[in-house]
Amino acid sequence: VRFQEWGEDNFIQHLADRFAVQGSVVGIGDDCAVIPLSSKESWLVTTDALVERVHFLREQIAPQDLGYKALAVNVSDIAAMGGQPKYVFLSLALPKTLEAAWACEFLEGLESACRKWGVQLLGGDTVGSHSDLFINLTLIGAAETANIRYRYQAKVGDHICVTGHLGEAGAGFKVLQAGLLRKGDRDLLCRAHQRPEPSPEQGSWLARQAGVHAMMDLSDGLACDLKRLLKSSKKGAQIEIERLPISDQLARVCAENGWDPLQQALTGGEDYCLLVTLAAEACAELQRAFQQKFGGQLFDIGTITEVWGKLVYLKQGKEVEVPYAAFNHFG
Ligand code: ADP
Ligand code: MG
Secondary structure, three states, rough: OHHHHOOOOHHHHHHHHOOOOOOOOHHHOOOEEEEEEOOEEEEEEEEEHHHHOOEEEEOOOHHHHHHHHHHHHHHHHHHOOOOEEEEEEEEEEEEEOOHHHHHHHHHHHHHHHHHHHEEEEEEEEEEEEEEOOEEEEEEEEEEEEEOOOOOOHHOOOEEEEEEEOOOOOHHHHHHHOOOOOOOOHHHHHHHHOOOOOOOOHHHHHHHOOOEEEEEEEEOOOOHHHHHHHHHOOOEEEEHHHHHOOOOOOHHHHHHHHOOOHHHHHHOOOOOOOOOEEEEEHHHHHHHHHHHHHOOOOEEEEEEOOOOOOOEEEEOOOOEEEEEEOOOOOOO
16 A cells, blocks of 8 residues: 555554553644643643745745745644644755855744744754755643644534635635746735735634634634534534625635635644634633724634534535545544
């Protein structure tokens, strides 16, 4: 079997089984590892790699944006557990032909992200590479242990909510790949792809609310990430397609190009907003308080159900097939 067929999620399951952890630490399986620090606080640790030609094309993203994004995607994982980002380590594999100016501009973007989120760079590693650039960040955050939220905490009857519009970043990537002129709506989508804006403020606020049960960030698209949350919580879900937050900008760019906005919203990826499940009785009040505090909406898109692995999409109350998101009975 090749790795391609084995699949990332199966490989990670294999790792988790092989490296089961002992004591009060939390290892593989959520957005961050959790290491107790004191009786009340814990460290959160996450790491993410960006590989040239896999995650980005060097001629399509400004080095400043890439530096900014490299930190942003890790901040998103800290936010997803309810923590505040603190310290970062940077490892780079750089091709020998890389312009020094490129590296400096990359660091400029990273530095501005560090400033924005109050993160200090404490170390890293630099090595050569034959042709492709490889970037890895390890980010350490802190959280109040009692408030940390996990993917496994969803309960039957919970409302499923997201903190932002879906599919914009993924469509922005398509705009860039198709070489479309970058202006108006299209430019906004490209910016969503190149400058994700995760919010530890929202994450830690949500984590302090008793009505917030499970939480994770959306990095690989709702269809994929929701399955991970369900698998972890051993639950099912129904999602109401009409309630998925699709911005007017995304709808217009999809219409112009013959793209399916639903497919973009479910599978586009790199949304870097939060996916939360809320106790049904707390939902309306949390939505109101969230809106008042952050100005953005907590979009209620469906509910958690009992049957493990059963993910159903509803349109006007009727079950519909969504081929690119189909996945019942997780294997
Ligand atoms: P995210 O998208 O939130 O960054 P991932 O899907 O990358 O999460 O990873 C899921 C879980 O698997 C995390 O707990 C991560 O630390 C772990 N993981 C992924 N790859 C490896 C690896 N090569 N070795 C050990 N743990 C890994
Ligand atoms: Mg994550």
